[in-house]
Amino acid sequence: MMVQNTSPAMNAPPTVLPAWVAIALAATGDVVYELDLNQGTITWHGEIEKLFGPGMTTVTQMKPRRFYQMIHSNDLSLRINAIESHMSSRTAYDCEYRIRRHDGLFVWVHDRGMAECDAAGQPTVLRGVIRSIHQRKQTEAQLTHRASFDELTGHFNRQRLRDRLQDSLKQAQRYGHFGAFLVIGLDKLSLINEAYGHDAADTVIVRLGQLLEAQTRVSDSIGRIGGDLYGVVLPRCSPDKMGVVADKILRACRDAAVETNAGRLQVSVSIGGVTFPGMSQSAFDIMTKAESALHQAKGRGRDCFIEYHQSDEQMEAHRSHMEIGHSVVEAIKEGRAMFAYQPVVDSQTAKPMFYEALLRLRSPSGELIPAGKFIPAVEHVGLARLVDRHVLEMAVEDLMANPELSIAMNISGLTVAEHSWLRALIGKLQDKPDVARRLIVEITETEALRDIDESARFVQAVRDLGCKVALDDFGAGYTSFKHLKALEVDIVKIDGGYVRGIHENRDNRVFVHSLIELARTFGLQIIAECIEEEAEANHFREEGVQFMQGYFFGKPEVGVPKI
Template sequence: MTSLAPETAQSLPHIDSGTESAQDWVRNAIGASGDILYKWDILSDRLNWAGEIEEVLGEGENAIASGHGFNNRIHPEDLPRRLKALSDHFSQGDNYDCEYRVRNGQGVVIWVHDRGRVEIDANGMPVAMSGVMRIITQRKQNEARLERIANYDELTGHFNRARLRDELEHALSFSRRFKVDGAFLVIGVDKLAMVNNAYGYEIGDAVLVAIGQRLDRTLRASDVIGRLGGDRFGVLLTNCPEECVVGCMDRIIQSMREQAIEIDGQSIPITVSIGCVLFPGLVNTAYEVMTKAESALTYAKKAGRCCYNVYRPSEQQTLLHRRAMDIGTQVQQAMRDQRLIFTYQPIIHAQSMTVSKYECLLRMKDLKGEILPAGAFIPVVEQLGMTRLLDRYVLDMTVEELRKDPAAVLSLNISGLTATDQSWLRALIAAVKSTPAIAPRLIVEITETAALHDIEESARFVNVVRDVGCRVAIDDFGAGFTSFRHLKALTVDLVKIDGSFVRNLANNVDQQLFIRNLMGLAGTFGLETVAEFVENEADAQVLIQAGVHYLQGYHYGRPQFDRPWTVGQRILSA
C-alpha cells in the first residue's frame, strides 16, 4: 500500500497524543471499508493509489500508474460512459459517480463504483482528480440474477409470461403503426402429465427444456419464445403474414412429431398442439391476444391434438370491432380538435355545506356538436389499448385548468394501467415543477379494484404522486373490500365510498352498518371520506351523522360545463 500524500495527512482530523498516528488511523479505516483511493494528476497523467490495491485490483500499486493505462483496463462497452461522466464533471460540475467494469491484474473482469471530484486551477482548467473506488461485483451479480428471475423462466431460460406479454404489447403497437402482420402462438405439449407419471417430473422438466431448444432451432432468430407456464410455450412472430404463420406452425408440429426426444437413454415421443391469433386484426391488447390464443389452443386439443387452430372472429364480432375502431378514430380526432371537454361536479364539505373541490368528468363533442357521455367511448378506449394516451391528455387538460384558475381544486380519474405508466408520472412531475402551486390543488383518483390488482406497483405510484405534493384518493372504496394491510400500504389521502353503498342508504340497515364500519376503518388511518351518488336529503343526513367528511351527488349539483359555484361558497341542496 502506498503511503499517504503529505497534503492528505495534513487534512486529517486531530488525533490525541498517545494514540495511533493519523496515517495509521486513516490506513486502518480505508482497509476496513474495502475501498481504495486514487489521486490522478491530469497534466502528467500520473495515477497514485492508496489502500489495499492488490486485494482490490489484483496487482501492486505501480501496475496501473497512468490514467491512460487505467482506461485500457476498462470494458470497451463501459469506457464511453465513464469518459462522458468525467467530461460532464469537468465542464458542467455534475457529480462524478459512475459504475463500470475493469479487468484486474489476473485478467478477471470486476465491477467498480467510482466517485470523485476534480480540482480546477485559476484558469478554470482541470488539473487533478481525487476519488474513491469500491468493488461491487457481488451486487451487480445479484442485480443480474434478480433481473433474470424477473424476465426469464427458471427452467427453460426463455422469457417468462410477464416479459413475453411486454414484448407482445410492443409488437402490437408496432404492427398497428406500420401495418405489419404478425401472430402469437400458444404451444401446448400434448399429454405431458402422462410423461410425468411414467418417467417422473424430472424427466418431464427435461422434456420441456428439450422442446424449448427445438423451438430455438425451428424458428427464426427474430422470433420471440417464452414459457407461459406448465406445459405451454408462447411464440411471437413479427413481420409474418398469414401464409408464413401457417407454414411456421406446420414446421413446429412436424419437428416435434417426427423425432422423439432422447433423455437419459429414454426415447420419449412428443407432439404439440397450437393456438394462433393473427394481428393486428381484431385484437388490441396483449391480454386479449393471449386469452384468444389460449382459446384457440383448446379447440386444437379438442380436434384431436397434434394440430393447430387459428382464432377466427364471428361476423358479429367483426361488426363490433369495426364499430369500436370507428369510435377509437373519433376519440383520436377529438383530441386533435380539442373536442374532449370537462364537466365539473362539486364535492361538498359535510359540516359547512360549502364547495370544497370539483371532480372533472370527461365528455366528448361529436362533429355535430352533440355531447357524448364517457360511457359511450371510455370502454372502447380501454378495449383498443388507448387508455394511457387518453389519461395523459386528461392530465394536460386538468393542469391547464388549474393554471387558469388559482382558486380551483380539481380531482381527476385515471385507469389502473396509468398507475404503472412512468411517462404519465414524469408528465405530472414536470407540470408540478413548472407550476408548483397546482400540486396541493390536484387530487388523483384511482379505483380500489385497480389499486389492488398490483398493490406494490400502486403503492409506488401513490408515493410518487404524494411526494410531489398532490393528493391521492381511492375511488369506489368498498367495492373491493380493501384490507387493513392494503390500505396501510397505499397511504392515500381520501377514500370515496362506492355509490352502491350510498343509494337508498336511509332505508337499508345493512348498508348503514357497512358505512359505520367503513368510517371506523378510514378513521383508523386518519383518512378523509367522500360519499358519492348522494341523491336525496335522507341519505345525506345518514352520511353526515356517520361522520362522512364530504358529499357528492345530484342532491348537491349535477355535472356542468361551466363552474356554477366557487370553492368555499355555501351551497343549498338541489
Template sequence: MEAAGDVAYRWDILSDGLAWGSSLKELLGESNDEIQSGHGFNNRIHPEDLPIRLKALSDHFAGQAGYDCEYRLRNNQGGVVWVHDRAAAAFDADKTPVAMSGTLRVVTTRKQTEARLERIANYDELTGHFNKTRLRDELDQALTFARRFYVPGAFMVIGIDKLAMINSAFGYEVGDAVLVAVGQRLDRYVRSSDVVGRLGGDRFGVILSQCREEMVVHAMDRIIDGIREEPVEIDGQSIPVSVSIGCVLFPGLVNTAYDVMAKAELSLNYAKRNGRSCFNTYRVSEQQGLVHRHAMDIGAQVQQAMRDHRLLFMYQPIVRADTHEVVEYEALLRMRDEKGDIVPAGAFIPVIEQLGMARALDRYVLDMAVDELREAPDTTLAINISGLTASDQSWLRALISAVRSTPHIAPRLVVEITETAALHDIEESARFVNVVRDLGCRVAIDDFGAGFTSFRHLKALTVDMVKIDGSFVLNLSRNVDNQLFVRNLMGLAATFGLETVAEFVENAEDADFLLKAGVGYLQGYYFGRPALKRNWLSGQCITPVPLVAE
C-alpha cells in the same frame, strides 16, 4: 482516504506512470508494484467495460464532461471488482492533458444489490423468465412494431392443465418443479427471437413476432404435442403434464397489451372448457365486427372533438355531510357533437378504453383541469383517469411539469382512479399513487366496494380518500344489506384514517343515514346535478333539492 474506503492515484499521462496513494490489497488483493502504468491498468479492466472508460476519458480531455464512471477490474484470483472512478486532468498551456489525479472506490456490493433489484423487477423468481410487467412491456413494443411495419404476430397464454391436482398429489415443491420444466421446454419449442414470460400461477405468455397465422398454429401444435408426449421426471417420478393454449393474432382489432392479454385469457378458458390439451384462437364474429366498426367510428369522433376542443367538463358539487358546505367539484367529462348536442361520458369512455386511446384522453383531461384550476384559484377539482394511466410516465411528467410551474394547483387537484383498475396491478398502482401524493395532490379510489378491496390492498394503496360506489347508496335507507355493507366499508376506511365520499345521494333519508354512519362527504342529485356553468360555490352551503319524478 483509507477511512473513506478510497484509493487515490496519480497518472502521469506523458510517461504513462501510475502512482498509488495507498495499498491495493483491499481493492484487488495484490501489491501496488503489479500495476505501475496506465496501460497495465487498462489490461485489468473488463473488456466489456474498457470502451466505457476510454469514452469517459476522451470526453473529459476534450472538456465536454467531468470524469466519473464505473467499471469492473479483474484481480489475480480470476474474480472481478466493481469500482467507481472519479478524477480530474491537469493540462499544459496548449490544453494538452499531462496528468490525472483521482480516486477509486469499491462498489461491488451496491452493484450486486442493483442487479438483484433489477432482476426482481423484471424476472419471475421461480422460472427466471420475464414477469408479467416486463412481458406486457415487450408485448406493447411488439404491437407497435406490427402496426408500423404491417407484419403479423401473435400472443399465446399457455396454461398447465390441472396443476392444482399435481400440487395436491405430489406437493407444491413438485408443482414448482413442473412449472420450471415447462418453462424450459417452451424455450426450446419457440424461436430465439420469441419472448417467453410467466404471467403467474399456472400460466405462461409467449410473444411470437413476425409470425404468420399458419406458423402460429404450427407452434401451438408443437408445444402441446411436445409437452404431452414427454412426462416430467422429478425425483424418480414420471409426472404426465399437458397444456392448453389461448391465442390472439395481432395487430388486427386489438390495440393494447392489456386488451391482447385479456382476449388471450378468454381463448385459453375456452380451450380448457373444450377438453384441455388443445388450443383456441380468438376470432371476431360478424356481429363483433360490426361492433368494432362502430367503436372505431366513435374513436374517430372523439379524436376530432379533441382537435376541435369540443370536449368539456360538467361540474358536480361535493359537500360536507354535516353542514352541506361545498368543498370541491368533480369534473365530469362530456363531448359536444358536431350538432352541438352534449354526449355523456358513458357513450364514449368505454369505447375509448377498448381502443387504447385512454392515455391520450386522460392527458387532455389533465390539461383541461390544470387550466381550470389556474383560472379559479379558490376551487378544488376531482378528475377521473383510467387504469392504463397509472402506468403512463408521460402523464406523470405532464402533472409534475404543471405543479412545478403553478405550485398552488397541487393541493386543489384530486385524482380519482377506479377500485377495479387500482386492483388490476396493485404494485404499479401503489407507485403511481405515491408519485401523485408526493407532488401534493390527493388521490381517491372511485367506486369503492365494487372490487372488494381488502385490508392488504388499502395498506398498499396509500390514498387520501375513498368514494363509496353509487350502487350501494341508491335507496340506502330502505336496503338493509347495503346498510350493513356501507358500515363495513366505513370500518375499513376508518382503520386507515381515510376520508369518505358517498356518490348517488338522491334524498334526505339516504343523506341522513350516511351522516350517522360516519361518511364525511356527499355527492349526488340531492345536492346538485352536473352543470356546464362554472357557478363556483366553494365554501358555501347548498340547500338540498328533493328529486321530483319527471
C-alpha cells in the same frame, strides 16, 4: 472550477493526509487519489484493498496506464470524456464506471475530482475521490429486472409481454403479415395448491414455462401474465400455424408428468388464441380476446384450444367503436373536450374540499356527451393513451391557472401500464410541488387488481411526485388486505353500486362497513360516491366517512368552479 497552484515548486511530493482525514476515509471506504501529470504517477490514500481487492494493500502508487487497464473496456471512454470535458469546462468531473479488482471481479465505482493548475493555467495534478457503488448498482439492476421479469419463472411479466405484443402488432400492421397470441392456463392449479402446497404449485408453474420454451421458436416471446397464466407472442404466424403451435403445447403437457416435492403430478392446460392485426388496434385488445377464448376453452371441458372469432354483432360493435374513436379525436383537435366539475364535500359541513374533473365532449350540435358514452370505445380502439394525455394537460392547465383549486382526475386502466403517460406526468409536475399536491389521480379497483405489481409501481411513482392516488369503485374488485397493503393509495372511493339505497339494503350495509374498517386499518381517507338521498348521506355520516360526492351535493358543471 480548476484550482490554481501559485507555488513555485513544480514537482512537490504527494500530499500527506491529516490523521482525521485518514480515519474518515477508513470509515467510508472511499479512496483519494492524486495523479501527478508531470511525474506520470497516481498516489493512493485510504484502504485501497477494500476497493481493488486482496493483494493491493502495499500499493500506494501506480502508473496511469496500469489504472486505465483496470477500467472496463466499455467504460474507459466515459472516464476519458469526463476528464476532457472537465479540462474545457473547468467544472468538477463526475462519472461512474467499472474497474477490475485484483481478484478478477468487476465492481462499480463513482469517481469525482478536479484538476489543479499552475500559474500559467496548465493542469499539473488531478485530485479525486473514488467510492464503491457496487451494491447500489446491483440493487438498481435487480429493480430493473423485476420491472420486466417474473420473479418465479424468469420469463417476461405481463407489462413487458404486452410491450412485445404491441411491437409485433405494429410490425404486422406495417408490413401486412399475421401474428398470433396465445394465452395458456394451467387447469385446476388451485386444487394442486390446496392438496400439495405452494411449493408443488410453483414447481408446476415453472415447468410449464420450460415446456413452452421447448415448443416455441427463439423469435417468440413468453411471459407469465397471471398466477396460472402464460402468454406467448408469435410474430409472423398465420392462423393455421397458430393452431399447430397450440396442439404441440397441449400434447407436450399431456405427455410430461411434473416432478415435485409431493411426487409426480399430471397436469393439463387450456389455450385461447387470436391472430392479428385483424380488427385489433392494441395489445390490450388482443390479450382480452385471447383470454376470452381461453375462458371458452375451459368451459368446454379444458385441455383444448379455442381460437377467438368475432361474431357479426362484435364486428358491428367494432365499426361503431371506430366511428366513436374518430369523433373523439376530432373533438380534441377542435377544442370540444372539457371538464365538468363535481364537488367532493366534507361529510360534516357539506363544504366542497376538492372537485372531480369529469371529461365531457361537446358534439358539433352542442350536445354535452359524458365520458361513459365514449370511453369504452376509446379503450377498444387503442386511443386511451391519447385521451388520458389530453386530460392530463387540461388538468395541469386548470390547476396552474387556479391556485386554490384541487381536483381529482380519472385515467383509463390501460394508462396505468403505459410508462409514457407517467413520464409526461413527471415532466409536467417534477418542478411544481404546489400543483402536484393539489392533484389526485384516480384508478379503478378492477384495473388495479389486474396486475397488482405494475399498479403498485405506478402508485408509488405518482405519490413520489407529491400527488395523491385514489382507488375508485372500492369494493367492485374485492380488494384484500394484501392488495391494499401493496398499493399504498391515499384514498378509497366506495363503489356507487353499494351506496345507492344503502339505508334499505342490509347486505350492502354489512359489506360496506367491512370495507370502511379495512380502509381505516391503513389510515386511508374514504369517499362515499353517488350520494343521491339524504338518508344515504346520513348513513355515511354515522359511519364516520370523511367525504361524500353525488347529485345530493351537486351535479357536474362545466367550467372551473369559483372558490
